[in-house]
Amino acid sequence: MRRRILAVVPDAEQKISYQMPAFAVGGKVVAGFAAFTKHLAYLPHSGRVLSQLDRELTGFVRTLGSLHFALDEPLSDELIAALIDAKMRVLESDGDWKRPE
DSSP, X not given: OHHHHHHHSTTOEEEEETTEEEEEEXXXXXXXXXXXXXXXXXXXXXXXXXXXXXXXXXXXXXXXXXXXXXXXXOOOHHHHHHHHHHHHHHHHHTTSOOOOO
């Protein structure tokens, strides 16, 4: 998961946020993940991201702020890119962040 996130945002700063691996771009966390006993979770660090991708996330278990998936069924590269892009759009719409060139 880490390599796949970095493939989308290669200059991301790797850090720990809420005691989980996270990736920040321009000082703002754009992605994170966590492992649990029965599933993995992708964490966009915003409750406004997953609802932007309803069609793409059909069939996944999700909460307001996490996308759950099976240990043996990783997220596709395309979905990870879409999730990160959706988070960056949320940050841009907040008006206090500009996507790095």
